[in-house]
Amino acid sequence: MPLLKLAAASVVAAVLVCGCASTVKPPQGHGKVDDPRTFKPNRVACLRSEHLPVQLVGQTGIQIGALPNGPSIWFEATPGAAQAHQIGGQAQGAEVIGSALLYPHQGSDSELAMIEDCLDQGVTG
Numbered sequence: 001m002p003l004l005k006l007a008a009a010s011v012v013a014a015v016l017v018c019g020c021a022s023t024v025k026p027p028q029g030h031g032k033v034d035d036p037r038t039f040k041p042n043r044v045a046c047l048r049s050e051h052l053p054v055q056l057v058g059q060t061g062i063q064i065g066a067l068p069n070g071p072s073i074w075f076e077a078t079p080g081a082a083q084a085h086q087i088g089g090q091a092q093g094a095e096v097i098g099s100a101l102l103y104p105h106q107g108s109d110s111e112l113a114m115i116e117d118c119l120d121q122g123v124t125g
Helices: 002-021 043-049 079-087 109-119
Strands: 054-057 061-064 072-075 095-097 100-103
Touching: 043 054, 043 061, 043 109, 079 095, 079 100, 095 109, 100 109
Parallel strands: none
Antiparallel strands: 054 061, 061 072, 072 100, 095 100
């Protein structure tokens, strides 16, 4: 009988110890999608530091100056998606830089060089 009491006490102790150590992580809600224009690196800040007239458009767009002359930038989900749009003919006239599609319109060479430098930040190989 003492062996049975010892086993029962051991089980109760183990349950209590395990119960004290367990925690339940509270729900965190829905995740937030990172904005490709401002998330590591912050391309909008880079463009503004070059004194370019930047305007955010929708969820993934940037307009530099006014249309129809100012360059436009649209971000796709991945660099592969941007290339697919260009290859598929849905991004005619656009330059692919990472996941960005840069439509030069009538932007000057110096303006486009600054934009390309900002978009190229964080782009690998």
